[in-house]
Amino acid sequence: MTDIIKQALAFAAGELSQSDSPRLDAELLLAHILSAERSYLYAHPDCALSSDVSQRFDEVVRRRAQSEPIAYLLGEKNFWDLTLKVSPAVLIPRPETELLVETALGLGVCTASRQVADLGTGSGAIALAVGKSRPRWRITGTDISPYALEIARQNRETLGLGNVAFKEGSWCDVLPGGTMDIIIANPPYIAPDDPHLTLGELRYEPVMALRADSDGYRDLQCIAAQAREKLTSGGWLLLEHGYAQQETLLALLRDFGYSDVEGKTDLAGVPRMVQARWPGPVSD
DSSP: OOSBHHHHHHHHHHHTTTSSSHHHHHHHHHHHHHTOOHHHHHHOTTOBOOHHHHHHHHHHHHHHHTTOOHHHHHTEEEETTEEEEOOTTSOOOOGGGHHHHHHHHTTSOTTSOOEEEEETOTTTHHHHHHHHHOTTSEEEEEESOHHHHHHHHHHHHHHTOTTEEEEESSTTTTSOTTOEEEEEEOOOOBOTTOGGGGSGGGGGSOGGGTBOTGGGTHHHHHHHHHHHHHEEEEEEEEEEOOTTOHHHHHHHHHHTTOEEEEEEEOTTSOEEEEEEEEOOOOOO
8 A cells, every 4th residue: 555645645545445434434534543533534644654654544444445344444433522431342322322311311300319320231332422421310221231331431431421421231230229310321222133233334343233133123122121120219210221112112111011102213314222210019
């Protein structure tokens, strides 16, 4: 590969033609290697690249051409108003998951205290976005993976959010009973036989954060059942789900005794999440 910025970018964009944004990918990768803003590339198109930079750029372009996610190559991903560290130990935060954050923030005024849980927190994206937006709320993120929790804790320290804590455990297991005003989760919901798991960028992400048994419903069902013991009376459960799962999940939540059950669509009009309220123990 040539060692001039504009030619290096042109060559890389050609190598990344299978990407939805080949030129942008190339610019982000080169700017990252140079520890510079993308504007630097435009301001210095004829700047020569050192052999070390050229070799490193060649390597990340090769990896990106094999569909390795740009977020893993950069080591970071924007979510809500945050820039978060990510690694192959965590699911890459998606823009559509911001609907969970938006919905949670709408369930309580910012001046009131709330106890909130983010199950399967991964990078901590949801917990940290809610915690930053609501400083008086106390957020607990749980995850079964110690490697994911290490990333989440690093992100918390970078953001300086003292109202967010992370605990190791499966779903609701480490939460005290009857204390949570809001429980949020973006659990695995892809069926094991879904061919998308072996294609493109998904094959680089942790399968435990993507795949669920029972046609993708196992973890959704587990969380819906467990949350009943952890929510306060009148507390809310918010769940992200797959594009074809909303109606089944709405029926499941009603069968479990939740009230105010409602589905929501994302900005693309795709059914994306459900919310439901736990009325509390039913008296005899």
